[in-house]
Amino acid sequence: MSEQKLFKVTIDNITIDVEPGTSILHAARKIGGDVTPPAMCYYTHLKGSGGKCRTCLVEVAAGSAADPRPMPKLVASCRTNVMDGMVVKNITSPRVLEARAGVVEFLLINHPLDCPICDQAGECHLQDLGYEHGAEGTRYEFTRRTFKKHDLGPYIQLHMTRCILCYRCTYVADQITDKRVHGILDRGDHAEIATYIEQSLDNDFIGNVIDVCPVGALTDRTFRFKNRVWFTKPVDAHCNCDKCSGKVQLWMRGDEVLRVTSRKDEWGEVQVYDGKPGWICNTCRFDRKKASDWVVEGPSNISRHSVISQGHYVGLQTPEETVPKVMHGRNPKLLMDIHDVSGVNRPEVRLSELPGPATSKTFEENK
Numbered sequence: 464m465s466e467q468k469l470f471k472v473t474i475d476n477i478t479i480d481v482e483p484g485t486s487i488l489h490a491a492r493k494i495g496g497d498v499t500p501p502a503m504c505y506y507t508h509l510k511g512s513g514g515k516c517r518t519c520l521v522e523v524a525a526g527s528a529a530d531p532r533p534m535p536k537l538v539a540s541c542r543t544n545v546m547d548g549m550v551v552k553n554i555t556s557p558r559v560l561e562a563r564a565g566v567v568e569f570l571l572i573n574h575p576l577d578c579p580i581c582d583q584a585g586e587c588h589l590q591d592l593g594y595e596h597g598a599e600g601t602r603y604e605f606t607r608r609t610f611k612k613h614d615l616g617p618y619i620q621l622h623m624t625r626c627i628l629c630y631r632c633t634y635v636a637d638q639i640t641d642k643r644v645h646g647i648l649d650r651g652d653h654a655e656i657a658t659y660i661e662q663s664l665d666n667d668f669i670g671n672v673i674d675v676c677p678v679g680a681l682t683d684r685t686f687r688f689k690n691r692v693w694f695t696k697p698v699d700a701h702c703n704c705d706k707c708s709g710k711v712q713l714w715m716r717g718d719e720v721l722r723v724t725s726r727k728d729e730w731g732e733v734q735v736y737d738g739k740p741g742w743i744c745n746t747c748r749f750d751r752k753k754a755s756d757w758v759v760e761g762p763s764n765i766s767r768h769s770v771i772s773q774g775h776y777v778g779l780q781t782p783e784e785t786v787p788k789v790m791h792g793r794n795p796k797l798l799m800d801i802h803d804v805s806g807v808n809r810p811e812v813r814l815s816e817l818p819g820p821a822t823s824k825t826f827e828e829n830k
């Protein structure tokens with residue numbers, strides 16, 4: 464069998480060889496780092512995703528070796544395949560950076576800036592995008608559209624006001640559950656994610672809509688307002704599950720499991736095991752909330768650029784204690800007496816067992 468000819472593509476002056484049929488986005492992911500365009504709607508493991516949000520726009524400065532003319536308009540890198548000899552500009556193109564800032568401004572037209580109370584804060588792709596490509600203010604003067612919050616069944620809450628209509632959750636329901644009962648209703652400014660007659664999303668595997676949602680529009684009702692994600696300790700764990708891979712990430716506080724999610728790769732997409740995406744079932748996600756349900760493998764590898772990594776150091780080397788040494792073996796009293804247990808979140812209060820969000824009452828009653 465003859466070897467497949469690889470295509471040469473140059474992105475931001477870095478040339479790599481990729482297989483024919485590779486999208487510009489995937490080629491850029493092979494290089495990694497800042498060369499990779501952000502992607503808010505594309506998701507490798509969901510067929511048909513991409514092409515909705517335009518955050519991944521790039522400039523094609525030369526179409527191919529055979530036809531080196533530039534493409535007149537910026538193209539969506541998630542939906543455009545590379546050609547042999549193609550030259551692409553991402554962060555080296557001022558046109559791209561300006562267009563991306565414009566896209567972010569549009570995405571934020573109706574999106575509330577409620578990060579301080581949003582459960583997705585710290586792991587929100589729109590928050591990262593806003594910091595990296597957004598303007599410091601808005602030019603929008605009109606009333607933002609708002610929606611009432613809906614409980615979609617016992618486990619998932621929809622906060623449509625935050626939705627950016629990326630369609631990922633509808634693809635999850637279509638492709639990895641046995642039945643889709645929600646979708647995007649209406650058009651244009653009225654478009655919204657909804658279940659037509661308030662049906663609940665309770666089919667198995669539907670919890671994965673929470674993991675793919677790039678913003679805080681779909682959140683886990685069993686975790687909402689229980690903790691900020693950067694105060695939790697993410698660990699990799701597994702169990703013997705007959706429905707899914709059983710490979711998950713536990714978000715712990717002490718020995719309490721506050722949340723269970725699938726494990727993500729560096730692009731924020733679910734990890735692949737034996738060639739298959741590691742979606743997790745509802746039982747693993749919502750019902751196995753005891754540490755004893757899981758075999759903990761060790762701390763999760765979190766990018767050090769993420770706020771979640773704060774305070775979680777792997778392979779920590781503590782410096783030698785010098786104070787007792789200079790004080791002839793005596794330990795310091797009062798000196799540097801900083802409490803090591805939070806007086807606000809009382810460890811004896813089991814946050815994962817509360818039926819709803821914790822309030823000040825929860826902690827007062829447990830005094």
Ligand code: SF4
Nearest residue numbers: 626627629630632676
């Ligand atoms: S609810 Fe989330 S996943 Fe679904 S379309 Fe909106 S932003 Fe995308």
Ligand code: FES
Nearest residue numbers: 505514516517541
């Ligand atoms: S990620 Fe390409 S258009 Fe949204």
